[in-house]
Amino acid sequence: MSIKLVKNAVGRMVPTEINGKKVIPFKGLGKHRPSGRKYAPPIPSALDYPTDGNKLIPDLKTALVKSCLKDGMTISTHHHLRNGDLVANQIFKIASELGVKDLVWFPSASFPCNEQIIEYLENGTIHHIEGSMNGALGRFCSQGKMKGVGILRSHGGRVQAIQDGEVKIDIAVLAAPSSDTFGNANGQKGPSACGVLGYAKSDYLYADKVIIVTDNLVEFPNMPMEIEGNYVDYVVKIDKIGIPEKIISGTTQITKSPDRLLIAEMTANFLEVSGILYDGCYMQSGAGGTSLAIGYYTHQILKKRGWKSRLGFGGSTKYMVQMLEDGTMENILDAQAFDLEAVRSITENRNHFPYPVFNAYNFHSKGNLTSMMDIMILGATEVDVNFNGNVVTHSDGYLLHGIGGWQNCLHAKCTILPIPLFRNRIPVVREEVTTLVGPGELIDVIITERGIAINPRRKDLLEKIKNSGLPLKTIHELKEEAEKICGKPQKVEFEDKIVAAIKWVDGTVIDVVRKVKE
Amino acid sequence: MEDNLKNIGSAGNEGKEARSDCYVEIELTESGGISIELQSKVEKLFGNSIIKLCKNELTFFGIDNASVKIEDNGALPFVIAARIEAAVKQCIKTDKEYLLEMIPENQYHTSKDRYRRSRLYLPGNTPKLMINAGLHKPDGIILDLEDSVAPAKKDEAKLLVRNALRQVNFYGAERMVRINQIPKGLDDLDYVIPHNVNLILIPKCETGKQIKQVEEKISKISNEKNISCPIYLMPIIESALGVINAYEIASASENVVSLAIGLEDYTADLGTQRTKEGRETFFARCQIVNAACAAGIQPIDSVFSDVSDMEALKNVVLESKSLGFDGMGCIHPRQIKVIHENFAPNDKEIEKAKKIVTAFYKAIEKGLGVVSLGSKMIDPPVVKRAQRTIEMAVEVGKLSKNWREEYVN
Numbered sequence: 001m002s003i004k005l006v007k008n009a010v011g012r013m014v015p016t017e018i019n020g021k022k023v024i025p026f027k028g029l030g031k032h033r034p035s036g037r038k039y040a041p042p043i044p045s046a047l048d049y050p051t052d053g054n055k056l057i058p059d060l061k062t063a064l065v066k067s068c069l070k071d072g073m074t075i076s077t078h079h080h081l082r083n084g085d086l087v088a089n090q091i092f093k094i095a096s097e098l099g100v101k102d103l104v105w106f107p108s109a110s111f112p113c114n115e116q117i118i119e120y121l122e123n124g125t126i127h128h129i130e131g132s133m134n135g136a137l138g139r140f141c142s143q144g145k146m147k148g149v150g151i152l153r154s155h156g157g158r159v160q161a162i163q164d165g166e167v168k169i170d171i172a173v174l175a176a177p178s179s180d181t182f183g184n185a186n187g188q189k190g191p192s193a194c195g196v197l198g199y200a201k202s203d204y205l206y207a208d209k210v211i212i213v214t215d216n217l218v219e220f221p222n223m224p225m226e227i228e229g230n231y232v233d234y235v236v237k238i239d240k241i242g243i244p245e246k247i248i249s250g251t252t253q254i255t256k257s258p259d260r261l262l263i264a265e266m267t268a269n270f271l272e273v274s275g276i277l278y279d280g281c282y283m284q285s286g287a288g289g290t291s292l293a294i295g296y297y298t299h300q301i302l303k304k305r306g307w308k309s310r311l312g313f314g315g316s317t318k319y320m321v322q323m324l325e326d327g328t329m330e331n332i333l334d335a336q337a338f339d340l341e342a343v344r345s346i347t348e349n350r351n352h353f354p355y356p357v358f359n360a361y362n363f364h365s366k367g368n369l370t371s372m373m374d375i376m377i378l379g380a381t382e383v384d385v386n387f388n389g390n391v392v393t394h395s396d397g398y399l400l401h402g403i404g405g406w407q408n409c410l411h412a413k414c415t416i417l418p419i420p421l422f423r424n425r426i427p428v429v430r431e432e433v434t435t436l437v438g439p440g441e442l443i444d445v446i447i448t449e450r451g452i453a454i455n456p457r458r459k460d461l462l463e464k465i466k467n468s469g470l471p472l473k474t475i476h477e478l479k480e481e482a483e484k485i486c487g488k489p490q491k492v493e494f495e496d497k498i499v500a501a502i503k504w505v506d507g508t509v510i511d512v513v514r515k516v517k518e
Numbered sequence: 519m520e521d522n523l524k525n526i527g528s529a530g531n532e533g534k535e536a537r538s539d540c541y542v543e544i545e546l547t548e549s550g551g552i553s554i555e556l557q558s559k560v561e562k563l564f565g566n567s568i569i570k571l572c573k574n575e576l577t578f579f580g581i582d583n584a585s586v587k588i589e590d591n592g593a594l595p596f597v598i599a600a601r602i603e604a605a606v607k608q609c610i611k612t613d614k615e616y617l618l619e620m621i622p623e624n625q626y627h628t629s630k631d632r633y634r635r636s637r638l639y640l641p642g643n644t645p646k647l648m649i650n651a652g653l654h655k656p657d658g659i660i661l662d663l664e665d666s667v668a669p670a671k672k673d674e675a676k677l678l679v680r681n682a683l684r685q686v687n688f689y690g691a692e693r694m695v696r697i698n699q700i701p702k703g704l705d706d707l708d709y710v711i712p713h714n715v716n717l718i719l720i721p722k723c724e725t726g727k728q729i730k731q732v733e734e735k736i737s738k739i740s741n742e743k744n745i746s747c748p749i750y751l752m753p754i755i756e757s758a759l760g761v762i763n764a765y766e767i768a769s770a771s772e773n774v775v776s777l778a779i780g781l782e783d784y785t786a787d788l789g790t791q792r793t794k795e796g797r798e799t800f801f802a803r804c805q806i807v808n809a810a811c812a813a814g815i816q817p818i819d820s821v822f823s824d825v826s827d828m829e830a831l832k833n834v835v836l837e838s839k840s841l842g843f844d845g846m847g848c849i850h851p852r853q854i855k856v857i858h859e860n861f862a863p864n865d866k867e868i869e870k871a872k873k874i875v876t877a878f879y880k881a882i883e884k885g886l887g888v889v890s891l892g893s894k895m896i897d898p899p900v901v902k903r904a905q906r907t908i909e910m911a912v913e914v915g916k917l918s919k920n921w922r923e924e925y926v927n
Contacts, residue, residue, distance in 0.1 A: 258851035259650045396562035424537055424592030425560050449653050485649070485687075487595060489563035516562075 010388070010436050014509045018501050019128060019148045026510040029441055034364050034506070039165030041208050053182040053220065055235045060087075060213060061094045063234040064171065067209035071101045072127070073170035076207060078199040079109035080175070080187055080336065084246030087175040087213050087238075089113075092120040100125060102147075106167060107131040108158060108199040109402050113246070121146055130167060131158070132402020133500070141499050142398045144515035150399075150500035152392055155199065155335075156361025156368075156408035157505050162202045164364060166507055172207035174200045174227060175241045179214040183232025184225040188347055190216030192242035195316075195337025195346050197226040198356035204231045205358075215241045226354065252317045252339045254296055255289030259420065259449055264290050266470070267377070267418045267447050268297030273468040274461055276375055276414050279307040284370075284409065285377035287315050287338040290418055294377055295319045302328045313360070313373065316342040316352070324349060333369070335360065335405075361408040363505040368411060376412030380419055382433045385475050387440030387455050389417065390433040392502065395426050397434060397492045397516040399500055407505050410442035414461070421448040427482035427489060429453075429475065434492070436511040437502055446475065453478050493517040527608030529674040530601035531643075532589045538646035540593040542601040544576075546609050547583045552576055558590035571595060575602045575616050581609075596685035597645045597678065604674035620684045620714065627747045628692045628716045630775050633657045633910070634752075634816055635845035636857045637694060641666035643675040648682050652689030654851035660694040663706050664721050672698070676709040683713040692716045694752070700728045704735045711739040715749060717775070722783065723753035724760045726770035733771050750775040752818065756783035761802045764809035777810040778818040778847070779803060796837075807842040821847035828856050835860035862914040863907045871907035872925060874900060879922070 003015045009028035016023060024032065049055065057063045069075075075095075077088045088107060095103060096119075103126050105117065110129070115136040120126045128148030133141050141150050153161055161167045176185035177192045187197040192215055204210045204227050212227065212235045255261060271277040277298060285291040296319060302309060308327065312320050314334035318341030323329035325345075333355035337343045345352045360369035370376070381401065382390040391406050393399050409415070419428050429446065444461065446453045451473035454461050465472055473481075483489075494514035504510040525546055532541035540558075554569055561568075572586060590598070596618055603616050637658035640647050644666075651659050661679040663672065679695060695710045696719035697703035703720065710718070720732055729751060736749055751774045753767050760767065761784070768777045781792060781799050790798045803819070810817035819838040822831050831853055838846055839861055848854055863871065873891060878901045881889045889896040911917035918924065 258654060261852065262650075262653060396560075425594060426563060426592070449650060485594065487564060487567055490566050492562050 008509065010439055010510060012436055012511045014501070014512050015498060018151065018509070023501070024508045026504050026508040029439060032506045032508050034164060038163050039168065039206060041206055053229070055183055055232060056181045056217075057234045057236050060090060060173075060211070060236050060238065061098075063211045063236050064091070064094055064173075065098070066234060067171045067211060069095060069098065069100055069171065072103070073100075074104040074106050074130075074168060076106040076169045076172045076203045077108070078174060078197065078203065079107055079111065080194040080197055080199060081192060081242040081247050082194075083111040083113045084192070084243035085111065085113055085175065085241075086243065087173065087241050089116045091173050092117060092125055096120050096123060096125040102127040104148075105129045105131065106169060108155065109404065110134050110137055112136065132404070133399050134401055138399035138401070142393075142513065142516050143518065144495070144497050144499050146499065149498055150513075151503060152403055152500055153503045154361070154403045154407035154505055155357045155405040156363055156370075157403070157503050157507065159202045159358050159362040160364045160505065160507055161503070162206045163362065164507060169203060169207035171209045171211065172200075172203040173211045173213060174203060176212050176214045176227060177241070178216045178218050178222055179212045179227075179235055180218055180220040180222040180229065181235055182220055183210070183212050183227065183229035183235050184220070184222040185212050185214065185227040185229075185232075186222065186224055187226060188224075188343070189218070190214075192216070192240070192244060192247060193343055194242075194247050195343040196334055196354040196356075198335040198354060198358065200227055201356045201358035204228070209233045211236060213238060213241055215239060224354075248337065248343060249339050251341070252287050252292060252319070253289060254292045254319070257289070260290045261293055263418045263420065263447060263449050264293035265297055266449075266452065267294045267416060268301060270416070270445065270447060270452060270465070270470060271298060271375060272301050273470060274464045277301060277307075278374070279305070280310045281374040282311050282313070282372055283309050283375040284313040284373050284412070285375075286379065287317050288379060291377050291379075292317060292319050294418065295323075299323050299328055313355070313369065314338075314342065316345065318342065321345040321349075321352070324352060333360070357405065357408075361405055363408070364507075368408070370408050371411040371413075373409070373412035374414065376409050376415045378406055378409055378415060378417055380417050380428070382428055382430050383417060383419065383443070383446055383475075384430050384433045384440070385479055387443040387446070387475065388433050388436050389438040389440075389443055390435045391437050393435040393513060395430070395434055395489065395492070397494060397514075399513050403437060403502070407438055410438050414444050415442060416445040416447060417443060418447040421450045421478060421482045422486050425486045427479070427486050429478045429482050431479065435502060435513055439510075446478065448478060450481055451478055523611060524608050527605035529604035529608075530593075530597075532591070534591075536591055536646075538592050538594065538597065538649060539644075540588055540590040540598055540601055542598075542605045543587040544602070544605040544609060545585045546581065547585055549583055550585075551582065552584055552586065554586045554588065556588045556590065558588070559592050560590065567595075568598060571598055572602055575599060576606070578616050579603075579606050579610065579612055579614060581606065593645065594649065594685075596681040600677040600681045601674065604677050607673070615680075618681060618685050621687065623687045624684065624693070625714060626690070628750070630748075630750065632692065633845070633913070634692070634776050634818060635861045636848050636854045637818075637845065638691075638848050638851060638854065639666065639696075639821070642679045643667050643671045645678060645682070648686050651851065652687055652691050654854050655689070656691050656848065656851070656854045657845065658692035658694045658717065659688055660696050660719060662696045664696050664698050664703075676706060680709045680713055683710060683715060694719055696721055700731055704731060707732070707735050707739060711736055711749065712743045712745065714747065717750040717752055719778070720751060720753045721780070722756045722760070723767055724757055725763055726766040729753060729767060729770035729774060733773065749773065752776040752778055754778045754780045755802070755806060756780035757787045758784070761805050764805050765812055768809045768813035768815055774813070774815060776816040776818045776844075777806055777813070779806045779820050781820040803841055803843075811842065816844040817842060819843040819846035821849050822853065823849065825850035825853065828852070831856050832860050858914055861910075862916060863911050865916075867907055868911045868917055871904035871911070872921065874904035875908055876922070876925060878904075
């Protein structure tokens with residue numbers, strides 16, 4: 001079984017067929033245009049649903065059986081319950097007991113709590129995963145132990161794949177912190193409240209069968225309906241869908257590391273000096289410690305100048321909520337809430353809006369929110385001298401993270417990666433990234449504790465920063481400096497076997513991950 | 519180093535906390551060559567180079583047969599080399615030193631009157647804190663061999679500090695080492711003097727004689743190793759006797775550039791507690807300032823230990839400045855900026871200095887021997903002080919370098 005490999009537009013050797021399906025190698029930015037019409041699920045009829053609207057089913061097993069669970073199906077889940085999720089593992093436990101084989105798990109992200117899935121990958125219940133593979137799952141996949149080839153997509157890429165019919169969801173099992181018996185569901189209320197359910201939208205709209213699993217059954221009508229009941233087949237009530245303290249961190253924290261704070265200060269300084277930060281700007285950053293610190297310093301600059309950010313796109317945190325509540329941010333559009341303050345705000349503040357990635361990130365859509373953002377702060381495990389970025393594998397070759405919204409966010413007006421030059425002896429700025437997840441054309445600035453490198457394509461930024469006193473270096477200089485301190489890393493050895501493929505936002509294959517030689 | 523040799527030597531730190539460090543165990547064997555068991559977080563990227571370094575180093579020390587265990591948590595080569603050397607030296611007696619390259623960035627010298635507003639203490643046996651310390655721009659970085667190193671770890675710390683002086687970029691900070699108390703500390707000098715240290719801190723200093731002892735040892739090493747660059751001294755007064763002898767200590771040598779006070783030990787010596795108001799240390803602090811000024815050197819204050827309270831630190835710095843101190847110690851990089859900003863002259867001081875310095879240049883232009891401002895005559899020390907104020911204001915960005923062009927008197 002030898003699959004033809006071709007060199008794609010970023011010079012990576014990728015297959016033209018994965019898991020028996022044809023795929024398109026990456027053609028370069030802006031080169032691929034989709035054709036045809038969107039995918040659609042079968043037309044249902046109210047004839048088949050109870051007229052009193054009560055779709056309650058005694059348990060998940062019955063719901064799965066009624067949904068005609070069988071070999072080879074694709075089962076989707078969302079990740080709003082994060083590391084506290086108690087539902088996803090149960091689905092495959094039931095499938096395994098029923099003797100169902102070769103399922104595809106299609107989560108919007110996986111977490112360490114999903115380590116149990118390995119058992120079902122090993123016993124043949126699951127054929128492969130299309131989604132993120134973190135921690136133990138990533139290691140398992142990198143060791144070549146998964147039956148099929150894993151497929152990693154960005155959040156927007158996942159929506160695109162569903163919409164374009166690349167992935168047909170047979171059954172969507174959607175955990176919901178609150179639901180009525182008709183299936184109207186949201187993430188705001190209940191013991192497992194997670195704020196919003198933005199990632200579930202494509203799943204319930206496009207899946208053949210939709211099962212809502214809740215531990216908080218409320219009376220009809222459950223408003224707001226983030227999941228609309230007329231798309232739902234069955235509702236299941238169980239004791240507990242999640243572990244609250246693992247769903248939401250009680251409070252997100254700014255980093256205390258002096259080195260990271262230094263990077264954060266430099267980044268805020270860069271934003272101010274370059275003019276990227278201005279009165280009315282749109283901004284987005286993550287919930288990591290460094291990102292939060294950048295948010296904090298940026299907040300100080302806005303206050304000092306009497307400026308406002310017109311909108312922040314969440315993952316929201318208490319720091320963003322502070323900005324909203326003291327008037328330095330006018331609106332929050334929110335795909336997910338990261339801490340309790342964010343959950344509170346979304347229920348209390350009328351300018352804090354749920355905003356599903358479905359509407360924000362899909363590239364095969366009539367416009368993208370991400371390209372409207374002025375400031376985008378992202379991370380990376382590696383960057384190379386061509387500004388290409390990697391977020392899925394570590395330098396030792398192991399798959400350890402999902403793409404998240406990273407690829408989608410690269411389309412912002414200015415994409416900045418504040419990263420350390422090396423982590424525990426491992427250089428972050430490399431000759432060539434281990435896995436190419438984002439093309440360098442979209443990455444504008446690398447900010448490390450030892451200097452700032454601006455993509456030569458951004459002559460405008462180079463011009464603005466030239467005389468600012470900020471430590472400007474070339475990306476090559478940064479790479480040399482990292483190697484001078486850490487030593488030149490030896491080449492990691494891989495086998496030929498492809499264990500996972502990385503999709504670009506347009507559905508083409510930008511790179512693959514190979515089995516690590518052990 | 520210890521004289522009672524062992525068959526198994528070990529050095530370094532292991533476990534999750536010991537990031538950027540490694541633990542090395544070496545057992546001498548009769549035959550079988552060198553066998554190395556490496557467990558490393560970075561094995562796939564640096565496994566080969568770690569093994570190569572280990573083999574080279576053992577060959578250097580003439581060890582042909584040994585079984586080596588290395589547990590590595592991302593240690594840089596200067597750390598691994600120091601740990602191996604420390605383990606080797608518990609097993610064999612040797613005068614040889616395994617010296618890594620002295621990086622060109624570290625070959626600078628400092629001047630007697632440079633700023634010493636902030637000096638950042640780094641524990642001498644904790645490599646992870648050393649690597650990025652210079653990026654936070656303290657005036658000085660202290661690799662500490664004294665209180666922050668456990669007694670059992672003193673020997674390996676000396677090698678680590680030596681290697682750090684050669685390989686870690688200090689990014690322009692003055693390169694300082696705090697040795698152990700005299701006389702024990704005299705032995706520490708062998709490990710640091712040949713490696714371009716700029717300044718030695720002498721803890722618990724009580725007499726001028728101790729300064730002389732340190733100086734003699736330094737010149738002995740300097741002669742042997744052909745070192746000609748200046749090595750400055752900063753005695754730390756930490757006892758009642760030291761306070762009484764402050765002037766004797768401050769003036770004991772040309773190379774004493776600053777006089778520091780350590781208040782934790784001083785208050786313990788008095789049998790009292792440190793309070794927020796600091797009345798118990800007021801006399802000692804004034805004495806240090808006075809003795810230092812009398813000797814024409816910099817008075818330097820103690821450290822402030824609550825690393826999370828920047829507001830309190832600010833107040834301490836302002837008080838310290840008002841007493842006449844030129845700088846203080848820090849134990850966390852975040853303290854540096856607060857210290858620099860608050861030791862810097864305030865707007866009023868800058869305005870006054872500008873007037874004096876302008877008057878000074880006018881006097882020179884007119885060929886006058888006396889500087890005067892209005893009807894007042896300005897003495898040379900006042901002019902010098904004003905120039906210093908201007909320099910500092912420019913340095914922290916409170917004043918433009920070209921201020922005289924814009925200045926209208």
